[in-house]
Amino acid sequence: MSSYDVESEIARLDAESHALASRARDEPDAGAREYLEACAHRAAAARDTVRASASSSAPPERARSVTRERAERLTPERFRREYVAADEPVVIEGLGDALTEDGEKGEKCAWLLERAGNKKVAVTRRDGHRNSMLSCAVTDVLDLREYWDEVMVRDVAPGSYLYDASVPLKLPTLTESVRVPAYFAHDYVQRTMRLTAFSRSWPSLFVAARGTRSSLHVDQWSGHFFMAQVRGVKRWTIFHRSSTPHLRPSWSRGTLDPAMPPLEEQEAMGMSPRAMRWDVDLAPGEVLFVPGGAAHAVSNLDATVAFAGNFIDDTNLDRALFDLRLMGRKRGEQMMQSFYALDEVEFDDDDYATISDDDDDDDDDDAFDPESRVVRVEDYLAGRGLDIVRARRSERRARARE
Numbered sequence: 001m002s003s004y005d006v007e008s009e010i011a012r013l014d015a016e017s018h019a020l021a022s023r024a025r026d027e028p029d030a031g032a033r034e035y036l037e038a039c040a041h042r043a044a045a046a047r048d049t050v051r052a053s054a055s056s057s058a059p060p061e062r063a064r065s066v067t068r069e070r071a072e073r074l075t076p077e078r079f080r081r082e083y084v085a086a087d088e089p090v091v092i093e094g095l096g097d098a099l100t101e102d103g104e105k106g107e108k109c110a111w112l113l114e115r116a117g118n119k120k121v122a123v124t125r126r127d128g129h130r131n132s133m134l135s136c137a138v139t140d141v142l143d144l145r146e147y148w149d150e151v152m153v154r155d156v157a158p159g160s161y162l163y164d165a166s167v168p169l170k171l172p173t174l175t176e177s178v179r180v181p182a183y184f185a186h187d188y189v190q191r192t193m194r195l196t197a198f199s200r201s202w203p204s205l206f207v208a209a210r211g212t213r214s215s216l217h218v219d220q221w222s223g224h225f226f227m228a229q230v231r232g233v234k235r236w237t238i239f240h241r242s243s244t245p246h247l248r249p250s251w252s253r254g255t256l257d258p259a260m261p262p263l264e265e266q267e268a269m270g271m272s273p274r275a276m277r278w279d280v281d282l283a284p285g286e287v288l289f290v291p292g293g294a295a296h297a298v299s300n301l302d303a304t305v306a307f308a309g310n311f312i313d314d315t316n317l318d319r320a321l322f323d324l325r326l327m328g329r330k331r332g333e334q335m336m337q338s339f340y341a342l343d344e345v346e347f348d349d350d351d352y353a354t355i356s357d358d359d360d361d362d363d364d365d366d367a368f369d370p371e372s373r374v375v376r377v378e379d380y381l382a383g384r385g386l387d388i389v390r391a392r393r394s395e396r397r398a399r400a401r402e
Contacts, residue, residue: 003270006054009248013047016252023254031329038326039251042258046245053246053274060273066238066280066288070094072368076386079183079289084224085315087291089238089278092181096285098370099228101177107231107284109148109305111177117145119171127159127212144171144207151209151303162207163214167307168200168381178203178307179374181287184226185385187311192341197334200381202309203228208300215297216260218244221327222292222319223310229282232304237263238278241293246272256323263297282306292316314347372396 020040027033069079071094083090100106121144128138150157167174180203189198206227219225222241227234239247248266249258261269271277281301282288290296293316312320321343328336372392375385 002268004246004272005270006050006272009050010047010054013043013050013245013249016250017041017043017047020251020254035256035326035330036254038256039254042256043249043251046249046258049245050272053272056274058274061243061276063277063279066091066236066278068093071370071373074183076183076186076389080186080313080315083289084291084313087241087294089280089291089294090289091280091282092183092287092289093285094368095181095228095287095370095373098374099179099181099230099285099287101179109152109231112174112305113145113148115173115177116171117143117148119144119173121147121162121165121170123147124161124163125157125159128161147207151207155210155303157209158211160209161212161214162205164204164206164308166201166204167377168202171205174205175377178228178377180309180377180380180385181226181228182373182375182385182389183287183289184224184309184311185375185380185383185389186313187309187380187383187385188317188342188345188347189310189312190381190385191347191383192345194337194341196338196341198310198338202311203307203377203380204309206304206306206308208232208234208304210300210303213262213264213297213299216247216263216266216295217297218257218293218295219290219310220257221312221323222316223312224292224316225290225296225308225310226287227282227290227306227308228287229284230305230307231284232300232302233284234282234304234306235299235301236278236280236282236288236290237297238280238290239295240276241291241295243272243275243277244293244295246275247295256326260295292319312342317342317347 017040020036020043024033024036024040027036066089068091071092074092082088096106097104100111102108102111120141123140123142125138125140147162151160165171167178189196192199244258247260249260251258253259280288321339324335324339324342328339372389375388379385379388
C-alpha cells in the first residue's frame with residue numbers, strides 16, 4: 001500500500017511557492033501581482049504546515065462521523081454557535097416535508113418538471129465536472145425534461161451532471177418551488193445595500209446521474225455551504241479547513257483556491273495521517289452544512305436532486321473580504337463591487353433577529369412544524385429569513401398564552 005511522502009510534499013510546495021513568487025515579480029499589473037503573491041504565500045504556508053506536522057507526536061487522525069441533529073431540537077442560534085463558529089459539519093434532519101412546495105411528495109420532483117421542464121440547462125458530460133477547469137467540449141445544452149428522462153428514467157447518460165445551476169438567475173420559475181432552511185437565511189450576501197455578482201446566485205440546483213462524482217475542492221472566498229437533498233443519496237467526504245495543506249494542494253494554476261488530486265487518487269497514493277476527515281451519506285429530506293474553507297468531495301450513489309448555496313456571516317466575513325478584494329484587484333470592477341458591498345455594511349447580529357435557545361418551544365416533537373425552519377426564496381434573497389422565523393415564533397408563543 002502506498003503512503004504519504006512528507007519530504008516530497010515539502011519539496012513540491014517549496015518549489016511551487018518560489019515559482020509563484022517569481023511569476024509575481026515578473027507580473028506588470030499590480031492587481032494580478034498581488035494576487036499571485038497571495039498564492040505564493042499560501043503555498044509556502046502549506047509547506048510550513050506539512051513540515052511542522054512531520055515532527056508531531058500527535059496520533060493519526062481517524063475518519064469521523066458527521067453529527068446529526070433534529071430540526072425540532074436545533075435552533076438557528078445554537079446551530080451558528082456549535083457548528084458554524086466551530087467549523088463543524090452537521091446534518092439536519094426533519095425538514096423533508098418543507099423543502100419543496102410538494103411537501104412529503106417533493107422527492108417525486110413533479111414540481112421540478114412542471115415548473116421548469118421546458119427550460120434549457122447546461123449539462124456537463126463525460127465526468128467533466130470532476131475536472132478543476134471545465135470546458136465547452138464536455139457541455140451540452142438541452143431541455144431539463146429531456147435531461148431528466150436520460151438520468152432518472154432511462155439511466156442512459158453516465159457521467160452527466162447539471163451542476164450548480166442558479167435558481168434565481170437560470171431557473172426563476174423554481175423560486176416558488178423550493179424553500180431555504182432558515183439556518184442559512186442570515187447570509188450577509190443577501191443583506192447588502194447593493195446587488196452584486198453573488199446576490200442572486202443561490203439557491204442552485206444539482207441533478208446528477210448515478211455514479212457521478214465531484215472533484216475534491218474548496219469553495220471560493222471561504223464561503224460556508226449548505227445542501228438540501230431532495231432525491232437519491234450523495235456520499236460526502238469533508239476535510240477540516242486546517243487539513244488543506246495535507247491534501248496535496250497546488251496553487252500553480254494561479255488561483256487562491258488550490259487544485260487537489262481527486263479523492264480516490266489520493267487514497268490510492270496514501271492519505272496524510274494529519275488530514276481531519278468526516279464521511280457521511282446524505283439522504284432525501286436531509287440538509288448538510290459544510291464550513292467555509294473545508295475541502296470536500298461528493299459521490300452520487302443514485303441519480304440525485306439537491307439544491308444548495310454558499311453564505312457569509314460573522315465567522316467567515318474577514319476571510320471572504322480578503323479573497324474578494326484580491327479577486328477584484330485581478331478580475332475587475334464587477335468582482336470588486338462584491339467586496340465593497342460587504343465591506344461597507346456594519347453587520348450587527350445582535351440587532352438582527354435570531355432565535356435563542358430560551359425561545360425554543362419545540363420540545364413537543366408532535367407539535368413541531370417543519371415550515372417554521374424554512375423560508376421562501378423570495379424572503380431569503382431579501383435578507384428577511386430570520387426576521388420571519390422569529391415572527392412566527394412570537395405568534396405561536398402569543399397563541400399559547402391565550
